Amino acid sequence: MREQITGLILAGGRARRMGGQDKGLMHLAGRPLIGWVIAAVQPQVGPILISANRNQAAYAAFGHPVIGDNAIGEGLAGFQGPLAGIAAALSVAETPWLLTLPCDAPLPPADLAARLAAALARAGRELAVAWDGERGQPVHALLSRRLLPDLLDALAAGERRLEAWQAWHHPAIADFSDCPQAFLNLNTPEDIQRLEGLPSFPYFLHPPPP
Numbered sequence: 001m002r003e004q005i006t007g008l009i010l011a012g013g014r015a016r017r018m019g020g021q022d023k024g025l026m027h028l029a030g031r032p033l034i035g036w037v038i039a040a041v042q043p044q045v046g047p048i049l050i051s052a053n054r055n056q057a058a059y060a061a062f063g064h065p066v067i068g069d070n071a072i073g074e075g076l077a078g079f080q081g082p083l084a085g086i087a088a089a090l091s092v093a094e095t096p097w098l099l100t101l102p103c104d105a106p107l108p109p110a111d112l113a114a115r116l117a118a119a120l121a122r123a124g125r126e127l128a129v130a131w132d133g134e135r136g137q138p139v140h141a142l143l144s145r146r147l148l149p150d151l152l153d154a155l156a157a158g159e160r161r162l163e164a165w166q167a168w169h170h171p172a173i174a175d176f177s178d179c180p181q182a183f184l185n186l187n188t189p190e191d192i193q194r195l196e197g198l199p200s201f202p203y204f205l206h207p208p209p210p
Helices: 033-044 056-060 082-092 112-123 145-156 162-168 189-196
Strands: 005-010 048-051 097-102 127-131 136-144 172-175
Touching: 005 033, 005 082, 005 112, 033 048, 033 097, 033 112, 048 082, 082 097, 082 136, 082 145, 082 162, 097 112, 112 127, 112 136, 112 172, 136 145, 136 162, 145 162
Parallel strands: 005 048, 005 097, 127 172
Antiparallel strands: 097 136, 127 136
């Protein structure tokens, strides 16, 4: 299944709560946030794409193609939200499935793709979303490339809400209630400092080998 999945790391937002600094390029324990996400997702997928609307050269330095929202038309250029980034990735992906992750949740589960794929298979759906035990995590999702025409229609109609579009497709739900910290979002510099200050960081999800 791995080679049938393209990983998409969404780094296309304005990051207002980071004081305008690009979230994915902020450092956690000496490594850019997007570096953490790449390291976690690389064993789970085939190709990786990065969705970014600024600092594209800096993101390209990580060795993966960078796409902006304008890949699907100038009318969607700029900071249109995750739906536009997902549509742009689906328009260039060469695999039947797309795994989406945000750049500001640096410690995703090592079996994110596998659990989402299992949920898809059980439900016979074309979209699966992670559940952390308390709430859905819509940016952590696995979806079929066949959904691209519908997504483009939704964007053309003015829809920008990821969860609203997903709800139309009755997504399968993958249970990650055993590791809710994997979905910890770092929205401010203070969030990064707090995570770095945890005595168990970065091993609170997966302890180091003896």
